[in-house]
Amino acid sequence: MTKCNRLIDAGRRQFLRGGMMATAGAAVTTLAGTQEAKAQAALARVDYPASRLGNIGELTENEPLDVSYPDDDSPGVLLKLGHAVEGGAGPDGDIVGFSVLCPHKGWYLGYNADDRTFNCPGHYSRFDAEAGGQQVWGHATSNLPQFNLRVDDDGEIYAEGVDELIFGRLSNTL
Amino acid sequence: MAYKRHIDRLPIIPADAKVQNAVCHYCIVGCGYKAYTWPINRQGGTDPSQNVFGVDLSEQQPQDTEAWYAPSMYNIVKQDGRDVQLVIKPDVNCVVNSGLGSVRGARMAENHPSTVTGTQGHRLTDPLTWRYGSYQQTSWEDAFDLVARVTARVVMDGSEDDLIVSMFDHGGSGGGYENTWGTGKLYFESMKVKNVRIHNRPAYNSEVHATRDMGVGELNNAYEDAELTDTLVAWGCNPLECQTNYFLNHWVPNLQGMTSDKKAELLPDEPQEPAKIIFIDPRRNVSVNAAEQAAGPDNVLHLPINSGTDLALANAIFTHIVEQGWHDQDFIDAHTLREAAEHPAEFPAKGASDAYPGLLTSFEDAVEANRMSLEEAAEICGVPADDIRKAAEWMAEPKEGGARRRMMIGYEKGIIWGNDNYRTNGAIVNISLATRNIGQLGGGCVRMGGHQEGYFRPSEGHVGRPAAYVDQLIIDGKGGVHHIWACNHYRTTLNATEFKRIYNHRTNMVKEAMDSVAGQGRDALVDAIVGAIAEGGLFAVNVDIIQNEMGSQAHVVLPAAQQGEMNLTSMNGERRMRLAEKYMDPPGHAMPDCLIAAGIARHMERVLSETGNSDYAANFQGYDWKNEEDAFRDGYQSAHPDVTYERLRAMGTNGFQEPPQGLDGETIIGTDRLYKDGKFSTDDGLARFMAGPWRGLVTPGKQEESESYTFLINNGRSNLNWQNWFLDQENEFVTDRWPYPFIEMNPEDMAENSIEPGDLVEIFNGNGATQAIAYPTETATRGETFMLFGSPRGTQGNIVSKGVNELVIPVYKQTWADIRKIADVPEAARHISFKSKEFRF
Ligand code: SF4
C-alpha cells in the first residue's frame, strides 16, 4: 500500500505537540458480551451486533468513557451529558456514544469538556457532542458517526448500530 | 439531529476499475483526485487481489489511509450512456494535496447528478424557453434559433453595445481554457462586445491591476515556497477555509518545523527555523487559531486592523523596513525602474487618470510619497505601533548572520474587495519587491485566489480601462439582450437589492410580450420581444448548469456541462495546469460551454446570412468544433503547440507549471517560479514601485455609511460551501449545517439587541436589507460582524452600496448596517451547533 509518509510524519509530530494522549485516544477497551459481527451480504444494511458497552453507574457527567464498537478496532466513547439531547439514551435521554476516529482522515479525536466538542489534531475539525456529532467546523464530509444506544432496566448500555460510515472501513462491520 | 446518511457500507472499487485524472474544481488550489469507475453490476472484494488498493479490506485501515472513501465520494452516474459506479477520492501522489481532501472537494462525486441515487436532481438537462407562461423544455436548435434571431436583430438594429454579456473568466467548472476560449472567441473576436462583466464583479477588469502594472504577475511563486519561507503573511485572506489544502499541506508543515529537511537541502547556507506567520485581518478567522496550534502563539502575529486601513499599514511597514535598511538596494538598482515618474497634477490625491489611481515610479519616489510612521499607522489602523514594528521585523529583519529573510505574502479578497484596491495592492507588492522576495525560493507576493484559472481569449483591449460598469448600465435601462454564462448576479453582485428589482422588471416586460403572441409563430415572437426591448425590456439568455435566480428571469436557458462531464484544462494558484478528464456524461442534453458558444455562433452566422448581412455573418465562422478538445486546439494550443491533451493526460494530476518551456521527450517542461531571472512583465523588464499614500475610505459613500450605521458587516466565504452554493444548495450535508447564512456577532452585541443564538436577524441600511442567523462569536470585535456571502437564503450583496473604486472594482468588505431580530430560531436551524468554530484541545 502506498501511503503518504509526509502526512503521517506530520501526524506523529502533531500528536506529540498536542499532548493528546490525555484524552479519548485509547483504543484498548474491554468489551463484555460483544458478538462477532458477520457481513450479511443479503441485507441492504449491515447487521450490527448488540454489544454491551458499559453501565450507567460507570459514567460521570461530561467525562468520556472509552469503548469500542462494533468491534475492538473501532474506538469510541460513551458520554453522559446531564441533559436530554436528540438521540440520547437512558432514563434522562442524555447518554450518547460516538466513534472517535475523525471522518476526515481518521485521526483520534480528543474531547474538550469545556464546550463538549470532539476536536481533531489532524486538521482542526470539531464535532458537537450535544448536537448529534454535527461538525461544528472542519473537513469531514460527514458528521461524526454516532452509536444507536439502548439502556436496559439495570442501567446496562448496549450499542446496536451506527448512523454513518466509520473511518477506515468500507463496511461498518468487518 | 444532525444530518446522517445512514450508509454503513460502500461498494469496493475492483482491482480493474477504470482510473482517470480528476482535479477538484471547487477552489484555486486544484487538488488532485482520481476518478474510479466500474460497471454497476460488479464490485471488488476485501481480498487484496480483489480491490484496487491491493490491501485486505476486512481489516480496519490506519489513519491517513488511501484505502478508504467516504459516502460523499461515491455515486452512480452515467458513462457512455450506461450506469456506472463512481468513486472520486484524493490522489496521494499529487504534490498539491498529497491525498488530502477538503469538505468541498471530497463531495465531488456526491455533487454530480444521478438518476439512480437522486443527487443534484436540479441539474438542467434540456434547453428551456419561456413558453405558455412558464419554462418548457425545447431542442437545442429551437433555443439557438431564438437566441440568434433576437441577438442578431438587436445588434443589427442598434449595435454590439446593446448586447450585454456576463461571463466567467476562471478555470474549473464554468470556465477553463476550453470554455473561456469558446466564449471569448464569440464575444471578443466574432464580435467586439464591450459591455461585458465577469462572474463576481460588475465590469470586465482585473482584480489586481496594480501588481500587473508594476510588472509582477499575481501568481508568481510555487506552493513549495510556503514550505521554504521564514515568514508567511496572510493579508486579507483566510487560507484554512478558502485555500484549505494549500494551507494544510504547505503552510502548516513549515509552521510546525516539518520542512526543515527540505530547507536544509535547498537553502543550506542560512540559518533555518520554523516559519512565523502574520495575519492581517479585522477578524480573527479560524486560520489564526490553526496557526497558533501549529506554530505556537508566540510565532503568530494577528493585526486586527480597522476595516479598510490596509494601505496605511502597508505603507508604514514599507517605511520602517526602508528606514532600518532592510531593503535590497542591489536588487532594486538592477531590476526596477530607477527614474521617478512625473507626478500628475492632482497627485497624491489622485493618479494620472481613473485608469491609474496610483503612480508607477521608482523606489525612492515611492518611499518618499508613501512615508507613514508607525504611530500614524497605529492611529489609523487601530493596532499598537509595536505590533506594526514587529510585523516589519518578522517580514524583513535579516536573520542571524545577516542572511536575507525570506518572506511570502498571500493576499486575497480582504484587499481585492476592499478600500483603495489599486494603491493597497501596490503597497503590498512594494514590500516584497524592496526585500527581493519575488522570484526567490521562499518568496512570492501572490493572490491566494478563488477559482482555478484558465483564461485564454482574444484581446479584450476594446473593453477599455476603466471598463463599463455593466450592472449600472442594466439598472439605467441600457442594453437589449443579456447573455449570461455561469454568473448569478442575484447572489454575487453589489447593490443587489436595486439590481434585482430593475432586472425583474425589465425581463418581465419581455416575458409578458412573449405571452401576448403565444402560438403566432417565430417571426411574431421575435417582433414582440424586440418591441418589448424597445420599451425598456431586456431579453436574457442564461447558460448554466442549474436553474438559478438569473435563469428564472431569463427567456432562454441553456444547460451546460461541468467538470468531469467534459475534458477541461485549468491551472491552479501556482500555475499548475492539468487536464481534468471526462469520466461521466453530462445530464440529459447538457453540453460544454465552448460548444454552446459555437452553437450560438453558427446560428448567428445562419440568421445573419438569411437576413442579408453576409459580411457580418462571416465573422461567425470558425466554430466547427466537434468536442472540447477542438476548442482547446483552436485556442490555448494554438499559442502553446506542445501542450496537448495526450501529454497532459500522461502527466496526471501533477501536470506542469505554466508557462510551458518546451519538451523533454513527451514531458512538458514548466516554470516553477516567475521572475527568477529578475526580468519583470514590463516593456523594459524593470519592475515599478507604487507611489500611493493613504487617502482614507475613498469609495464614494463608504465613509458616510460607516458613520451612519452601528455594525460593520464584514463578509466572505465559509469552509463548507462553495461560493454561491450553486450545487451545495442541494447538498443536504451543507444545508443541514447552514440552512441560512450565518452572521458572526459578539455575544454582548447580541445581548444588547436581544438576539439569541440562531435567531433570524435582518441586516439593513440605505441600500437594502437581507437576513441571516446570528452566530455568537466571542472573538468578534464589538460592533464588527462577519456574514456568509452568496447564500440563497440571504444575499449579503443586498446591502452593499453601488460605490466602486476608480477601476470599477466593488467594495463588498466595507459595508455598514443596523441589525434587528426578525424571528426566533427558524425550524431548519433549531438543531444546529452554535459553538465556537475554533479548534480547542
Ligand atoms: S482545497 Fe480547494 S481544490 Fe482542494 S479539495 Fe478543497 S476545494 Fe478542492
Ligand code: FES
Ligand atoms: S483527520 Fe483531518 S481534521 Fe480530523
